[in-house]
Amino acid sequence: MSNKMHIKLNVNGKDEEFLAEPRELLIYTLRERLNITGPHIGCETSHCGACTVTIDGKSVKSCTMFAAQADGKEITTIEGIGGPDDLHPLQAAFKEHHGLQCGYCTPGMITRATKLLEENPNPTEEEIRFGMAGNICRCTGYQNIIKSIQAAAAEMSAAKEAAE
């Protein structure tokens, strides 16, 4: 097929430009074209959340969005959330509270949770359960994921208060 489109994205602060077929899915663009392998594929039908990224400030499942639909947008993946020297409090909390086992859901979980805490910095357990219900974990039974998010929320609020 030759009906390629010219697409520009900004991924984790870096501008990317390429030609792609209209049918190219964003998860494919990230993983295969840009070598960003943090977002995973678990279902390809928007059910599991393993592929969750942030696009212009919103949590999006990148398995059911075309790259073309993301043209001109800013995308953040787990790789853009924190690295070894500047861990995001959620990354630290997931480790501290055993919020992961096989780790396959974890990039999507943490990416989603960063947004959840931006939208609602002090969520109740129920709000966390509801807000994370688009992300499936087959290993942890969620209890420790919720604990991790609560701990990160407390830590982030405390840091914010200290800064004010």
Next chain:
Amino acid sequence: MKDEVTRDERIDNLKGMGCSRKRVEDARFTQGKGNYVDDIKLDGMLFGDFVRSPYAHARIKNIDTAAALEVPGVLAVLTAADLEPLGLHWMPTLAGDKQMVLADGKVLFQGQEVAFVVAEDRYAAADGMEAVEVEYEELSVIVDPFEALKSDVVLREDTVDENGKPTDGAHGPRNHPNHIFTWEAGDKDPTEEVIANAEIVAEEEMYYHRTHPCPLETCGCVASMDKVNGKLTLWGTFQAPHAIRTIVSLISGLEEHNIRVISPDIGGGFGNKVGAYPGYVCSVVASIVTGKPVKWIEDRMDNLMTTAFARDYWMKGKISATPEGKITGLHCHVTADHGGFDACADPTKFPAGFMNICTGSYDIPTAYLAVDGVYTNKAPGGVSYRCSFRVTEAVYFIERMIEVLAIKLDMDAAELRRINFIKKEQFPYTAALGWEYDSGDYHTAWDKALKAVDYDGLRAEQAQRVADFKAGKTRKLMGIGLSFFTEIVGAGPVKNCDILGLGMFDSCEIRIHPTGSAIARLGTISQGQGHATTFAQILASEIGLPADSITIEEGDTDTAPYGLGTYGSRSTPVAGAATAMAGRKIRAKAQMIAAYLLEVHDNDVEFDVDRFVVKGAPERFKTMKEVAFAAYNQAIPGIEPGLEAVSYYDPPNMTYPFGAYICVMDIDVDTGVTDIRRFYALDDCGTRINPMIIEGQVHGGLTEALAVALGQEIAYDNMGNVKTGTLMDFFLPTAWEVPNYETDYTVTPSPHHPIGAKGVGESPHVGGVPCFSNAVQDAFRPFGNTHTNMPHDHWRIWKTANGLGLHD
């Protein structure tokens, strides 16, 4: 040497057994730096995908690949005709059967692999798949195993001789062409006699529905044949990498030393990734044919439709007892639907896995079990999903039979369990169906559990609820789910457990470096269980080097010692024992070195936490770190340089963890909606290595149990169409449906295991399924319900309520 550190600090410093050490795996996973199979990229790598059958049973009249080969980016299309000259169109299964790699003349289930398209990327492969033209002639479909045993339709032509008579199968004679085996355990006549003469007999039929492990990462592999040096490298989602290497060698003819199998990070296994699948074979062939690396990754639909289902057991039970409730006999018959090929992952001597632990935790004097395996037009590959070889089915069966017997006796089900438990002093206990249980203390665990939830209080509340319901004051019923289980894990002793003839030992090899750090390699492979963390803890306690100084490596057959892999909760019982034993070999040599350095006799030093101390002179010692250095820099008379050890551990017996679970559930009679108010789980897995990880395993196992009991099912229609091929229809619980669990424990070490550990990862699933199910059924007990089949989704619960007249 002066010692400023106290003994307690030295123990803390090791982070050995019993410590909730944080996981060393997590850094890469939380930062998106895991290395799963789909993350692997090699130069020139191609992508392979399957054309799959839309029919459940059909003859293939023609496959035309010409158009597909014209599609831009498509390099090759493999069919059975291409594999046949290589002898690779059929492959052996783990259960002594054989299975088509690509459909050979006909298809036996929907989704079966018909052709393998190899292309430059996924999109080109998908275009190629579209263009492959397959002409089918539909045949009659059998989805019901009982019908299969009566039908004239012969599903597998290779099961009959030229006169149409059934040939012998891998496990003895067949009594019908669609019959795979009959497997028996126990004493038939005495059991039937006891039951025939008993005062009380309860009977029940139950269907343990077909379900699926559904790890979040699907199965896949990358095969890379290097023709220059003759080496094949195969990365994949393998729970048993060494076994896969042996299988690949056996079927490909490549010598085993020329094959390197690597399991990178694995995104959950749960039994789904034990078996060998056509995708592996086709990727290897395609890499040989094209000379390029080939990747194959299932999508979710492939995974749900074709890859290793679980359960599908039709069980019929009879249990007899005295009027006081003492059980006297148990009879169980199973009709097991194995689908198109018998591809179960069971030890070869146990065609129905460990179903013969169906006497459970109870002292049942006489018992008999028979299982009939049957072919149908469904996907093959029955695995023991998060359990050890059908223990889940066995425990569900006995825990339901106990409930049904309690109803018959009009007795409290908790009390009925108590009076029939095997007693502490009876261990080691040989069950009527042959297994020897290593250790247990069931009464203590049960009493602790009942007390923790205030069992009597709950029953009083439930009685009040029933009264309120009858008085029209509420529409919600309350169920109290009980379950007490004994798992059988740690497969297993080479004398009775093997896969494809490979004995199920496991292994550990340790190398201590001069500076006192170490690497240990094992034959197992973690899929989220935290091996890198816990095995280092075992070693830290055994050899006295801090866990943080020990690297654990698994999953690379070029470096790891041969082992049978991770499934059936065998890592801790088998590889954990190998680790401890290898550690003890290190310690024995280190002791000799220490004695030499301290200028005393070998027997005059003793090991203490992290050092060897001269007996009676605590100020004279050499730390393990010092000994390690000496092992590499001093000539010690009579001792080889270096500090290494390897252990291949063949366990003398299986291990038998157990537990007591209680679930409190509210059920809305009008909507069928369930609300789990409370779930208490007491586990006894013997010595506890890392309590944090154990608790995490319990949460995860219970959540998978909840899914199975309350909604998850692989369902078919009469034409053999899979009705549950995506996560839209196949229930995986989210954070919204899952309760908080209360965990608890007792500790009854295994007497034959070097560190007393028994394994835990599957216990919560095995014990959890009957507990959730019993809660639902208990809620309806006061209204005359004895048994309803899982999955208890809202619709089925509503129907139960309706059937009992609760909507009038």
